[in-house]
Amino acid sequence: MAVLGPGDFFGEGCLTGQAIRIGTATAIAPSTLLVIEKNQMTRVLHEEHELSDRFISYMLSRNIRVEADLVDQLFNSTEKRLARTLLLLARYGKENQPEKVVPKVSQEVLAEMIGTTRSRVNLFMNKFKKMGFIKYNGGLHIDSSLLSVVLHD
Numbered sequence: 001m002a003v004l005g006p007g008d009f010f011g012e013g014c015l016t017g018q019a020i021r022i023g024t025a026t027a028i029a030p031s032t033l034l035v036i037e038k039n040q041m042t043r044v045l046h047e048e049h050e051l052s053d054r055f056i057s058y059m060l061s062r063n064i065r066v067e068a069d070l071v072d073q074l075f076n077s078t079e080k081r082l083a084r085t086l087l088l089l090a091r092y093g094k095e096n097q098p099e100k101v102v103p104k105v106s107q108e109v110l111a112e113m114i115g116t117t118r119s120r121v122n123l124f125m126n127k128f129k130k131m132g133f134i135k136y137n138g139g140l141h142i143d144s145s146l147l148s149v150v151l152h153d
Contacts, residue, residue: 029103081114083149090142102140
C-alpha cells in the first residue's frame with residue numbers, strides 16, 4: 001500500500017511484462033490522472049531523457065519506500081505504523097510544507113493500510129488526540145509532534 005501524490009506514477013508493472021495487476025489504486029481526494037499506453041510510455045522513455053531520468057529517480061525512491069514499508073510492517077507496533085501513515089498522508093518531510101490537513105480517509109481504510117482493525121485505529125486516534133498530536137477541526141489536522149511516536153523506542 002502506498003500513498004501517492006502529485007507527479008507520482010503507478011501501473012508501471014506492465015512495462016516489465018507483468019501480466020496480472022497486483023495492485024489497485026483508490027483516490028481518497030479529487031484527482032486528475034494521465035493515462036499513458038504501454039507502447040507510448042516505452043517510446044517516450046527512450047526518446048525523452050528528462051522524463052526517463054525522472055521516472056528512474058521515482059522508481060528508485062519508490063523502491064526505498066517499499067523497503068521502509070516492509071520494515072515498518074515487520075518490526076513496528078500498530079501505533080507506530082498508524083503514526084507513520086498519518087505523517088505520510090500529511091506529506092510530512094516533503095519539499096514543501098506538510099499539508100497539515102489529511103485528505104478525508106476513514107478509520108477502516110487506515111486499518112487496511114497498516115494491517116490492523118478499525119477498533120485499534122480508533123483507540124490510537126483517540127490517544128493521539130488526547131496527546132495533542134492530531135485535531136479534528138473541519139478535517140484531520142496532523143501536528144509534526146506526531147513524529148515523536150515514530151521515533152520513540
